[in-house]
Amino acid sequence: MAAMKNCHNDYKMKFSVDEEFPDLSQHNNHMAKALTKEIYAKLRSKSTPSGFTVDDVIQTGVDNPGHPFIMTVGCVAGDEESYEVFKELLDPIISDRHGGYKPTDKHKTDLNFENLKGGDDLDPNYVLSSRVRTGRSIKGFTLPPHNSRGERRGIEKLSIEALSSLDGEFKGKYYPLNGMSDAEQEQLIADHFLFDKPVSPLLTCAGMARDWPDGRGIWHNDNKTFLVWVNEEDHLRVISMQKGGNMKEVFRRFCVGLQKIEEIFKKHNHGFMWNEHLGYILTCPSNLGTGLRGGVHVKLAKLSTHPKFEEILTRLRLQKRGTGGVDTASVGGVFDISNADRLGSSEVEQVQLVVDGVKLMVEMEKKLEKGESIDGMIPAQK
Amino acid sequence: MSGSFRRLISSRSTAVLLASLGAGTMATGVLLNENSSLAAEAKKKLYPPSSDYPDLRKHNNCMASALTPAVYAKLRDKVTPNNWTLDQCIQTGVDNPGHPFIKTVGCVAGDEESYEVFAELFDPVIKDRHNGYDPRTMKHPTDLDASKITHGIFDENYVLSSRVRTGRSIRGLSLPPACSRAERREVERVAVTALAGLKGDLAGHYYSLGDMTEKEQQQLIDDHFLFDKPVSPLLTCAFMARDWPDARGIWHNNDKTFLIWINEEDHTRVISMEKGGNMKRVFERFCSGLKQVEHLIQERGWEFMWNERLGYILTCPSNLGTGLRAGVHVRLPKLSKDPRFSKILNNLRLQKRGTGGVDTAATGDTFDISNLDRLGKSEVELVQLVVNGVNYLIECEKKLEKGQDIQVPPPLAQFKK
Numbered sequence: 193m194a195a196m197k198n199c200h201n202d203y204k205m206k207f208s209v210d211e212e213f214p215d216l217s218q219h220n221n222h223m224a225k226a227l228t229k230e231i232y233a234k235l236r237s238k239s240t241p242s243g244f245t246v247d248d249v250i251q252t253g254v255d256n257p258g259h260p261f262i263m264t265v266g267c268v269a270g271d272e273e274s275y276e277v278f279k280e281l282l283d284p285i286i287s288d289r290h291g292g293y294k295p296t297d298k299h300k301t302d303l304n305f306e307n308l309k310g311g312d313d314l315d316p317n318y319v320l321s322s323r324v325r326t327g328r329s330i331k332g333f334t335l336p337p338h339n340s341r342g343e344r345r346g347i348e349k350l351s352i353e354a355l356s357s358l359d360g361e362f363k364g365k366y367y368p369l370n371g372m373s374d375a376e377q378e379q380l381i382a383d384h385f386l387f388d389k390p391v392s393p394l395l396t397c398a399g400m401a402r403d404w405p406d407g408r409g410i411w412h413n414d415n416k417t418f419l420v421w422v423n424e425e426d427h428l429r430v431i432s433m434q435k436g437g438n439m440k441e442v443f444r445r446f447c448v449g450l451q452k453i454e455e456i457f458k459k460h461n462h463g464f465m466w467n468e469h470l471g472y473i474l475t476c477p478s479n480l481g482t483g484l485r486g487g488v489h490v491k492l493a494k495l496s497t498h499p500k501f502e503e504i505l506t507r508l509r510l511q512k513r514g515t516g517g518v519d520t521a522s523v524g525g526v527f528d529i530s531n532a533d534r535l536g537s538s539e540v541e542q543v544q545l546v547v548d549g550v551k552l553m554v555e556m557e558k559k560l561e562k563g564e565s566i567d568g569m570i571p572a573q574k
Numbered sequence: 575m576s577g578s579f580r581r582l583i584s585s586r587s588t589a590v591l592l593a594s595l596g597a598g599t600m601a602t603g604v605l606l607n608e609n610s611s612l613a614a615e616a617k618k619k620l621y622p623p624s625s626d627y628p629d630l631r632k633h634n635n636c637m638a639s640a641l642t643p644a645v646y647a648k649l650r651d652k653v654t655p656n657n658w659t660l661d662q663c664i665q666t667g668v669d670n671p672g673h674p675f676i677k678t679v680g681c682v683a684g685d686e687e688s689y690e691v692f693a694e695l696f697d698p699v700i701k702d703r704h705n706g707y708d709p710r711t712m713k714h715p716t717d718l719d720a721s722k723i724t725h726g727i728f729d730e731n732y733v734l735s736s737r738v739r740t741g742r743s744i745r746g747l748s749l750p751p752a753c754s755r756a757e758r759r760e761v762e763r764v765a766v767t768a769l770a771g772l773k774g775d776l777a778g779h780y781y782s783l784g785d786m787t788e789k790e791q792q793q794l795i796d797d798h799f800l801f802d803k804p805v806s807p808l809l810t811c812a813f814m815a816r817d818w819p820d821a822r823g824i825w826h827n828n829d830k831t832f833l834i835w836i837n838e839e840d841h842t843r844v845i846s847m848e849k850g851g852n853m854k855r856v857f858e859r860f861c862s863g864l865k866q867v868e869h870l871i872q873e874r875g876w877e878f879m880w881n882e883r884l885g886y887i888l889t890c891p892s893n894l895g896t897g898l899r900a901g902v903h904v905r906l907p908k909l910s911k912d913p914r915f916s917k918i919l920n921n922l923r924l925q926k927r928g929t930g931g932v933d934t935a936a937t938g939d940t941f942d943i944s945n946l947d948r949l950g951k952s953e954v955e956l957v958q959l960v961v962n963g964v965n966y967l968i969e970c971e972k973k974l975e976k977g978q979d980i981q982v983p984p985p986l987a988q989f990k991k
Contacts, residue, residue, distance in 0.1 A: 200752070202657075207754065207756030207757070211755070211759060211760075212754060212755050212756040213755075214755060214817060214820070247754070254816070254820075255817065340661070341628060342620075342621035343621065345625065346625075370629065397816075401669070402668070403668050404669060406628065
C-alpha cells in the first residue's frame with residue numbers, strides 16, 4: 193500500500209496548474225462541465241487521509257470523453273472523505289446530476305417497507321419480474337478505485353462472516369469468483385447472478401478492475417431471491433428479486449435483509465458509510481442517497497412506440513433500459529423500467545414511484561391494445 | 575483530525591462513534607486521523623505485507639516467478655524519489671496472469687529509479703527474460719557505429735522491407751506508467767523541439783494525435799505510421815493509456831524513412847525503415863538520427879536515461895539494453911514449411927512474427943524476422959546478427975528451391991562474459 197499521504201502529488205506541484213490541467217475540449221461529462229482551472233488549482237495540492245487526490249478522482253472522466261447524447265459522471269470517490277476534501281468539485285457535479293441538490297440539503301432515508309402502498313398487484317401478464325438493488329460501503333475501508341488487496345480481502349472476509357450468519361429466508365452461500373467450480377459458474381450464469389470482470393472503460397480507467405478476481409464473489413440465499421455482490425463496483429451491491437409483479441414482497445425482503453446485514457457489520461465496528469447530507473456513500477456520485485434502483489421487466493410493446501412514451505417516463509420520474517441492463521436495447525417490447533432518482537428522496541418514495549408508474553403504464557398498454565386513446569391518462573409531472 | 579471527528583459525531587450511528595473511540599477499534603479512528611505518519615504506522619500493523627501479497631497461483635509471467643512473499647515484504651513499503659511503489663510496478667502482472675505458452679514480463683518501471691529501488695524484483699526478472707544476464711555483475715555494451723556492419727544489403731527477391739527500432743527515455747521525467755499530464759507534455763515538448771532541429775534527409779514534421787486533421791490521419795494510416803490508443807490489457811493495466819491522446823504524437827521525416835512515436839509505451843520510440851533490403855543504410859540513418867537527436871536535447875540540458883548496468887532505460891524490462899529490434903519482412907515460402915525452421919531461427923537468435931507485428935500471424939509466406947535479444951549485446955552486434963541470420967535464411971531458401979538440403983547452424987553464444 194502506498195504511503196498514506198500521496199507524495200507523488202507533492203512532486204506534481206512542481207508543475208503549474210496550466211501544465212497539469214487536463215484537456216477537456218472534447219469532453220461531455222459532469223466532471224468536465226464542473227472542473228475549472230480555479231477549482232483544480234485549489235484542490236490539486238490536497239489529498240484524503242488515505243492518499244486519494246483530485247487527479248485520481250477525475251482520471252476516469254479524462255480518459256472517457258463521453259458521448260454527445262449521454263452525460264456520464266466522469267469522476268469517482270476513493271474513500272468516504274473524498275466527498276469532503278473535494279467538495280468544491282463534487283458538490284456542483286452532485287447538484288447537476290441529482291436535479292439541483294444543494295450542499296445544504298438533507299437526504300431522507302426510509303427503509304420501512306410497511307410505508308409502501310400497494311405494489312403487490314402488478315399484472316404478471318405484463319410485469320415479468322421485479323427487482324430492487326442498492327449498494328453499501330463499509331466504513332473504515334477505502335473504495336474500489338483505491339483499495340489495496342489487503343483491504344479488499346478484509347471487506348470480503350467481513351462480508352462472508354456477516355452473510356453466513358443469516359438464516360431463515362436469508363440462509364445462503366458465498367461463491368468466491370476465484371475458485372468456483374465450473375458447475376457453480378454455469379449455474380450462476382444460468383441464474384443471471386454472475387458478474388464478470390468489468391470491461392467498460394468507465395470502470396477500468398477508475399482502477400476498479402485491479403487484481404481481478406482477488407477478493408470478489410457472489411453470495412445468494414437458497415431461494416435465489418436475495419443476492420449480494422462483493423467488491424465489484426462498490427463494496428457491496430445488494431439485490432432482491434423475483435419473477436412476477438409483487439414489488440411489495442421484493443421490497444420487504446430488500447429492507448429486512450439489508451437491516452440484518454447492517455446489524456452484523458455494526459457489531460464488528462464497521463457499519464455502513466452514511467451521512468445526513470449524502471445518504472449512503474458509494475463509489476460513483478450517481479449512486480449517492482439511496483443508491484437504489486427499483487425496477488421491473490415489463491411488456492410495453494404498444495406504449496413504447498407511442499410518441500409520448502419518453503414524456504410519460506420523464507413525468508413519472510422513471511427511466512427505461514434494455515433487458516440487459518444499463519446501455520442495452522430492449523428485446524421484444526420488454527423494457528426495464530426503474531426510478532431515475534437516487535438522492536433527495538427516500539427508498540420508500542422511489543419504490544412508490546416505480547409501483548405507481550408501472551401500474552399506470554400497464555393500464556395504458558391495455559388501453560392501446562384495445563385501440564383506445566391514452567391522452568386522458570397522461571400524468572402531470574411528479 | 576477535527577474534520578473527521580466532526581463527521582463521526584454527526585454520523586447517524588452513535589454505536590459506530592463509540593466503537594471507533596474504543597480500544598478494540600482504535601485503528602479505525604486512527605485511520606481517519608490526518609496525522610499521516612501515525613496513520614501509516616497503524617495501517618502497516620493492520621495490513622502487514624502478507625495480507626497484501628497478490629495471489630499468483632494461476633500466473634505465468636516473469637514477475638510472478640520472481641516475486642516471493644519475502645521479496646514483497648521487503649519492498650512493499652519502499653518508494654522511488656517520485657513516490658512510485660512496488661504495487662504499481664507489478665499491477666499489470668497481477669491483472670494479466672499470462673498464457674501457459676507465452677511468458678510475459680508482468681512488471682514495468684515508473685521511473686529510472688524503479689530499477690534500483692526494486693532491484694530485488696527487477697534483477698531476477700531481467701535475468702529470466704534476458705537469458706541469464708546478471709545486472710549485478712555484468713556490463714551492457716553500447717555501440718552505434720553503423721560503419722561496422724558488413725554484408726548488410728539483402729537480396730530483394732526475398733526481402734521486402736528493412737526496419738530498426740528502439741526506444742529512448744528522457745532523464746528526469748517519469749515513465750509512461752507514472753507520468754503526470756505535465757510530465758508527459760514536457761516529454762513531448764523536449765522531443766518535438768529537438769526534432770525540429772533535424773535537417774537534410776532527416777527534416778520532418780510533427781503530428782499531434784489530438785490535433786491532426788482527418789486527411790493527415792488517413793495519410794499516416796496509409797503509411798502504416800499511425801499508432802492508436804493501446805487496447806492490450808498488458809499496457810492499459812500498467813496505466814499507460816491515461817489521458818489519451820494528450821501529448822501523444824508522431825513525427826516523421828519528409829522522406830518517410832525516419833519516424834518517432836511520442837508517449838506511447840515509452841517516452842519515444844525511434845524507427846528507421848525502408849522498402850527493400852538495404853539494412854545497412856537503414857541502420858546508418860538510425861544511428862545518425864539518434865546521435866543528432868541526442869545532441870539536440872543535450873544542447874538544452876536534457877539527456878537520455880542510460881547506465882552501464884542496464885544500457886538504455888525503458889518502461890518494460892524486456893526492452894532494456896539496446897531496446898533494439900532490427901528486422902525484415904522476408905518471403906520464405908519453402909523454408910517456412912521445413913520442420914527445422916524454428917530450430918534454425920532459435921539457433922540464430924532470431925524470432926518470427928506475423929507482418930502485423932507482435933502477436934500477429936504471418937500472411938502467406940512473408941515473415942517478420944528480427945533479433946530475440948536486447949540486453950548484453952550491442953546495437954552493432956545485434957544488427958550484424960540479424961544481417962548474418964537473414965542472409966543464412968535466404969541461402970537456405972535458395973537451396974531448397976534447387977532441391978538441395980539445408981543445415982541447421984550451431985547455436986550462437988549468448989553474451990561475452
